[in-house]
Amino acid sequence: MIRLPLWIFGAILLGGIVHLSTVLAMPSAATQDAYSRLAQIVPVNAVVPLAAPSAQDAIMPFMDPAFAVAVCRYDLSTGALQLRTPLSQAYTSVTFYTRNSVAYYAINDRAAGRRAIELDLMTTQQHALVPEEEDVTAADRLIIESPTSRGLIVLRALAPEPGLMAMARGALAGAQCRIEPMQQQ
Amino acid sequence: MNVRLFFGSCFTLLLAAAIGLGATWLTLTRGVAFGSLTIGAWTAWPRTGSVDIDPYARATIARTGELPIGTGDGVAFYARTDDAGNAFDGRCTFVINGMTPAARYWTLTLYDLQGRLVANAIDRHGFTSAEIMRDATGRFAINIGPRASPGNWLPSGGIEQFVLVWRLYDTPIGVASLTTKEGPMPAIVRKGCS
Numbered sequence: 609m610i611r612l613p614l615w616i617f618g619a620i621l622l623g624g625i626v627h628l629s630t631v632l633a634m635p636s637a638a639t640q641d642a643y644s645r646l647a648q649i650v651p652v653n654a655v656v657p658l659a660a661p662s663a664q665d666a667i668m669p670f671m672d673p674a675f676a677v678a679v680c681r682y683d684l685s686t687g688a689l690q691l692r693t694p695l696s697q698a699y700t701s702v703t704f705y706t707r708n709s710v711a712y713y714a715i716n717d718r719a720a721g722r723r724a725i726e727l728d729l730m731t732t733q734q735h736a737l738v739p740e741e742e743d744v745t746a747a748d749r750l751i752i753e754s755p756t757s758r759g760l761i762v763l764r765a766l767a768p769e770p771g772l773m774a775m776a777r778g779a780l781a782g783a784q785c786r787i788e789p790m791q792q793q
Numbered sequence: 794m795n796v797r798l799f800f801g802s803c804f805t806l807l808l809a810a811a812i813g814l815g816a817t818w819l820t821l822t823r824g825v826a827f828g829s830l831t832i833g834a835w836t837a838w839p840r841t842g843s844v845d846i847d848p849y850a851r852a853t854i855a856r857t858g859e860l861p862i863g864t865g866d867g868v869a870f871y872a873r874t875d876d877a878g879n880a881f882d883g884r885c886t887f888v889i890n891g892m893t894p895a896a897r898y899w900t901l902t903l904y905d906l907q908g909r910l911v912a913n914a915i916d917r918h919g920f921t922s923a924e925i926m927r928d929a930t931g932r933f934a935i936n937i938g939p940r941a942s943p944g945n946w947l948p949s950g951g952i953e954q955f956v957l958v959w960r961l962y963d964t965p966i967g968v969a970s971l972t973t974k975e976g977p978m979p980a981i982v983r984k985g986c987s
Contacts, residue, residue, distance in 0.1 A: 611797075611801065615801050615804055615805045615808075616805075616808065618805050618809075619804070619805045619806075619808035619809045619812060620808075620809075620812060621809075622805065622806070622809030622812075622813070623808065623809040623810070623811070623812025623813040623816065624812075624813065624816075625809075625813065626809055626810060626812070626813020626814060626817075627812070627813040627814075627816040627817050627820075629813075630813065630814065630817040631817055631820070631821075631848050631849060631852045632848055632852075634817075634821070634851070634852035634855050634856060635851050635852060635854075635855040637855075638855035638856055638858075640856070640858045641854070641855045641856075641858050642854075642858050642859065642860045644858075645858050661909075661910055662910060663909065663910045663911055663912035663913075663918075664912070666908075666909060666910065668858050668859050668860060668908075669857055669858060669859045669904075669907060669908025669909065670857075670859045670904060670908035670958065671859075672900055672902060672919075672958075672960055673902060673910060673918045673919060674900045674902075674919065674921045675900075698898070698923070699897060699898050699962055699963065701863070701865075701866040701867075701962070703860075703862070703863035703865075703866050704863075705860060708851065708855060709851075709854050709855060709859075709860055709861070710844060710846055710851065711842045711843060711844075711846075711860070711861055711862070711863035711864065712843075712844050713863070713865065714842070714863025714864060714865030714866040715865055715866075716865065716866060716962070716963050718897070718963060719865070755844075760860070762860060764866070766898055766900075766921070766962070767921075768898065768921050768922075768923030768924060769921070769923060769924045770924075
């Protein structure tokens with residue numbers, strides 16, 4: 609019986625390993641994460657407006673009902689992505705998520721400082737291929753590096769009052785995301 | 794001796810699986826995450842909206858399917874109890890009032906524990922900073938309860954427990970904010986239960 613504490617100690621150590629590995633494996637094992645939910649209704653490399661959340665139905669939990677939301681599910685394997693979204697009157701933001709829902713970049717209308725948010729999204733390898741002069745002349749174009757080749761861009765426009773929801777949805781209806789095939793050198 | 798070794802190993806492995814999986818289940822359902830910022834009854838996890846997100850928050854998000862608000866966009870504060878620690882019971886009336894931290898816009902939304910909106914007769918699920926009714930000094934009061942009340946009424950639909958989420962957009966509050974001096978969050982007080 610003197611061995612029992614030793615067995616329990618071993619079990620706690622092993623249990624710790626089990627715990628850490630299941631936590632770390634969860635993002636790649638999840639089947640109901642945001643990307644999987646959206647993959648069923650959103651085509652690749654196109655801006656699609658999402659239905660407003662209601663008590664009966666919502667695509668994702670904890671969505672802010674004061675916002676009109678549109679999503680671009682991107683895949684950069686065939687080229688860099690150009691994103692352009694007009695600004696609504698109140699507040700507009702663009703957030704970039706990896707395949708596993710990590711928000712790696714977000715920008716709002718004030719930071720964009722213009723009538724529209726215009727961005728180029730590319731992988732690190734694609735960014736390295738951009739000629740340097742072009743990088744300088746295109747300094748007014750914002751280049752974002754995506755850590756993964758697939759992910760989500762979420763466009764949000766605030767409706768300060770329920771009556772302005774149509775305005776917010778209208779602003780996002782003009783948004784575009786499209787693949788620009790890599791230029792041949 | 795070998796029998797004892799066999800049973801000991803089985804016991805250890807079963808206990809290890811129970812401890813490991815139990816701990817994972819507990820942390821993911823309770824929402825354990827590091828780097829929290831608590832002001833009164835409100836708690837935010839600003840790092841969850843950035844690449845510095847910790848493994849527990851990543852796992853929680855993967856399981857629930859939500860997309861966290863990005864750090865460059867804003868910050869979300871969650872409350873499950875009032876200032877005195879009373880859980881948000883949909884059959885009780887709670888009053889929120891006071892000041893909000895600096896932000897261009899904010900929204901307040903009521904959800905059930907799973908993050909779904911709550912059905913109610915007037916189809917109201919929250920307020921924005923633009924539509925809230927304020928007094929002459931710019932302060933406001935929000936009544937949360939099952940029955941209609943004058944002023945800013947946020948219906949709780951009488952559900953057993955709800956969560957409030959206060960989202961600040963375009964705000965200086967974020968990962969660098971470590972003290973509660975940065976911004977006063979509104980106070981929450983329970984008024985009575987039916």
